[in-house]
Amino acid sequence: MHGESFEDFMMRKLVPVVGNVCESNLGMDPCTANEIAKKVDVIINAATNTTFDESYDVALNTNTIGPSRLLGYAKRSKKLGLFLHISTAYVNGERQGLIMEKPFHMAKTFGWQNTYGFTKAMGEMLVNSLRGNIPVVITRPTIIESTYKEPCLGWIQGNRCPSKFHKSQHISCFPVDMVVNASIAAIAKHLIAVKPGLNVYHVGSFTVNPFTLNDLFKFCYDHFTSSPLMDSKGKNIHITEFKYFNSRDSFSSYISDELAQRSALMDATLLDS
Template sequence: MELGSALHFLDNRAILVTGATGFLAKIFVEKILRVQPNVKKLYLLLRAADTTAAVQRFNSEVMAKDLFKVVKHKYGEELNSLMSSKIIVVAGDITYQNLGIKDTNLLDQMWREVDVVVNLAATTSFDERYDVAMGINTMGPKHVLDFAKKCQNLRILLHVSTAYVSGEKEGLIQETPYQMGETLNGKCGLDIEREKKIIEETLKTLRAENASEKSITLAMKDLGIQRARTYGWPNTYVFTKAMGEMLLGKLRDNVPLVIIRPTIITSTYNEPFPGWVEGIRTIDSLAVAYGKGRLTCFLGDPKTIIDVIPADMVVNAMIVAMVGHADERGCERIYHVGSSVSNPLELPWIQDFGYRHFSKHPWIGKDGKPVIVGKVTVLSTMASFQTYMAIHYLLPLKGLEIVNTACCQYFQSTYHEMDRKIKFVLKLVDLYRPYLFFKGLYDDMNTEKLRRAAKEGGIETDLFYFDPKVICWDDYFVKTHIPGLVKHVFK
């Protein structure tokens, strides 16, 4: 692999970015604008009814974010002219052919100009409706690939997946592709067309029964989980992402293809400034719940390695991989971007980081009082978790049920609060159990080779860093990530 300057590669480049309002997409766009203003064009695809609505979404959901304050400061009054000359906001939808772009003149222009396609569009909800997840995470990549094949000067297609397409595999998990129809439990019969037909038939039956939209949504969510677990995946998100990878690998022909599989993505490590994050991302839901006093016990194996990687490192790895594999016709390169092999992070450390932060800087509740946190009781088996819940929550709840019948207002509010906490904790346990007992490590040998090639080649490694070995987890979580969560995510 021969790598030249990443800044030179980005110079005069026309890049299509799907899912432009997403977390990683924002960081990717900000990085390009900040380090290489000579980029030719950034075509930013986002879902909207028309161009006017798309531009409104872009302004409110992308450029209005704190993330862009460094870019705004750097360019000052010149920013508007830079944006108008470099950015084209495109109304579209990857669930449709031609990415749902209706303007035929714009389509022709994009097929002439675009030479890099970056697919970041996804739904990341673990229990998304099966039809929605199938449309975005599985068929979406196929439509992006079909579009890329029509680009006359295409140099690379980069698709962002997730490391957790591996499901609950144990041991060292390799950076290898999934073959069409491959399953995690060895069960035969996975066929994407059949899955689409199951969705269609289920929806047809529900509508024939005049089911409400709420009932249809619940049924489609249940169907997704059931189909995922039939073939060994723990949830709808990773199942549909895996099928999306299968389609790309099967249909790529001679398109240069890079698949990036990040692990759990956290706030920025350094750029454009430390600690920027948006939304509640996997383990962050536990931190938010803990800081607000809603989590006092949880389920998990203390020996579990939690694989996390800051968002700016993921974006840098994406850019370097684009440089490294441009014009490699017919290639399929897969990169795990994570930390479990090179800089492992143990589950108990995260609990300690949270305790240390919120003990010194407690969250102020709605009543204006600081939320006092304590050590979380971590239970290592489902049996011990059920026992704990019964003793500490369910038995007191039964007692309060009697009081409720006497209409005692104080105890009634206590009852509902405890019931709410139990349901919340049980939902978190169901969603995150596979990851809190995870016994795998994500091999990143391909990524390590990419890092070495970057150092030996012409890549600007001070700008495009992605080595997790430099991270001190204690310092990062206590001083950067958790304060970033509190500032940008806590409501």
Template sequence: MLRTTPKINKIYILIRAKDKGAAFNRLKSEIIESKLFKCLEEMHGEYYKPFILNKLIPVVGNIYEPNLGMDIITSQQIAQQIDLIIDSAANTTFDERYDLALDANVNGPYQLMMFAKKCKNLKLLMHYSTAYANGEREGLILEKPFTMGESITKEKITSISSFTNFPSLHVDNEMDLVSKLKNNITNNIGLEQIMKNLGVERVIDPSIFLYGKGELPAVYCDQNTLMDVIPVDLVVNATMAAIAKHGYLQSPQLNVYHLATTFVNPLAIHQIFDYCYEYFTLFPFVNSKGDKIEVKEMKYFDKISDFSNYIWEVLSKQHKVQDLSEKELLKIHMRFKRKVEFLNNFSKRYEPYGFYRGRFHTGNMRILMEEMSEEERKNFEIDASNINWKDYLIGIHISGVRKHVFEGKKLCI
């Protein structure tokens, strides 16, 4: 936005922080001094910092709270000024407690909508959601919204039996359910697990790097399952295109866009790990002794028991257990057991993605793209069918995440 929209006045950034100083420090470290903004710094030279500090305003707040956690004066000031809200706040922890997940992914957007109603000059509200919020829906998934009270769980159950009565889900009811559960538990013993279990009832990078470290020789999945991977550049460009199209419409509309690849440029799990094998063969990790970590081609299992047995077999081959005392043998077996349990739990967490049967239709995205001029399409690429997966994964994604996300972090089990 700062590169391509010179007339933009201010961008207020809601930041979770204890005070204004901490919020500014996050703005400074995560944005102003980020390598991602080097191109903007080169454009403005010595005027870069004054320019960006004039445009980006950090605001202390919390999306879960009324008024988004802002003080009254700040919230009133912002409500009078803004004409666009972009909501990308969410909790993406796969096995999060249900109460915390509900706060971030349901109560947060609810509070944001309440605040949006106070913004008299608001022309557009954009909300991002992961494709996998579609749960276990199968087949071709169209770009259409749910109506209030609908749920994926209801779809799944009624598809098995049309006579099943499933209650409609509403924010207030779910929040009330969580509140009553908490109140009925006299102490915190067991609360953590209860909430995690409730969350379970109701993504790919860690797997890649465990594989590169030699810690994940196999995966529990259908190797032909399609994964919806999308470069963030395309997400940003599609956001800009949608703002340009819908920002000044006079009549209220609800539009859904799938920026997805399963329909237009499918990528299977086995392809991802084929490219990972190629990458880590060329650019291997180095262990604590300075030796290069050798990776082998990935193995795939559709039964968790077969997966566990294979992991145990690999561990046994890696560690010689001959001529050991009973005590030493017991210690090694306990270590094997912990690794297998960790990888079992890790794999079960990713199971919904490893066996996913949905494909996301992108008709609305296609129309949005066709309405752009040739120059706009060149400057704001949103056509996911143009992605060369080998070039992207080997040349950009894996090396980029390795450098900017996992560098210096311990991933060994």
């Protein structure tokens, strides 16, 4: 709608500020920090280190201590009506099924699969213990994937693949724009109430649209077969169906066979040349 003036239009709406949740005062200069504190109505913490095997000092600084720093800053904000913290559904660790949860009462026996889930769980605990009279909403999305509609169909930043899984394992994926929409809806609801308290929302699709990892990989295979990506030379990239291995031995045998075939192919190519 705005065409070439789009950037100017957005810059009248948005003020980007350099900051860092791992630093004191959030990495902002004092003047900027004070100015924002005077005017801000809602603070959203979406800063996260999503590396599953990150070292504890780095993950703790971002995912656990980071939210508490931002919450401390929120207490300086004169007009603040709501603090929204984006967490993850996997703060529940290895527990399964319907859980009548006592918020943030988590013993070490529940276990967490990785550094990410563990430090995000502790981040929630700190937010709860330090929130005071600030109204807090926590959203817990499941696996966040590419967009459904906005800003465009299928957008995603970066790539991620499950580190361990079983093909019949059920998973819950949710488009990133729907996670944003759910967060905005939660803000609209609880900002109007302006009452101190804590509300937690799980954001996922499993109960209404369950599927397995095998389904997911089949969807990907079907998509990139019908709409293939192109390599640097403009040729379609051919993909094969996902392979599953029942044991480490079957995987090792497959790798050995592949190496032998490729070695034979290279030898044949060298002989032809």
